[in-house]
């Protein structure tokens with residue numbers, strides 16, 4: 001996926017409230033545009049949605065700019081405010097700009113989000129544009145993005161095969177030894193695993209020491225992924241840190 005700018009990185013305000021849905025309930029992916037200047041920032045859009053519309057947060061799950069930067073809005077599984085009554089089932093992605101402003105980089109970023117959503121959902125979500133959803137009569141996302149979604153969201157230069165999906169993720173080979181404690185040991189394997197878990201969003205110290213705190217993260221991860229829960233990082237738990245969807 002392209003560059004993801006986290007909420008903290010773009011200075012998002014905290015949501016007033018948040019409702020979550022599940023991947024099982026997700027069935028579609030909807031493209032929007034902001035219909036404003038491409039120089040608008042996610043924060044300006046969030047301010048408008050929270051102060052002007054009175055919504056709990058920026059309405060979209062993600063936003064994409066002309067450079068192909070992806071900004072985290074409500075994220076993958078929060079119910080959005082972008083296309084009622086489809087907010088629970090559909091992920092809403094907004095291109096920041098007007099009709100005709102969307103660049104190849106922006107389209108590639110939106111397509112990347114769609115592929116990633118399918119990977120996380122473990123199924124193919126329907127592609128849609130705002131005005132194409134039932135109960136939504138709007139020109140959003142403009143003629144250019146509408147025809148692009150209709151054409152299967154082809155990425156320029158990729159041959160335009162809409163059915164292609166991202167290659168399955170792969171993990172580096174498990175270097176051993178199996179991480180187990182006590183006693184607390186320091187290994188390069190542990191440091192790499194801690195680093196990877198931290199990249200996935202876990203609160204973990206990256207110091208190479210496999211102690212009780214690391215083992216606790218390991219057990220939580222194993223529980224979440226349905227692995228056998230033994231608090232040891234062996235080949236399966238190691239590989240899962242790279243290949244299991246981040247939830």
Ligand SMILES: [Zn+2]
Pocket residue numbers: 031032033082130138140141
């Ligand atoms: Zn829209």
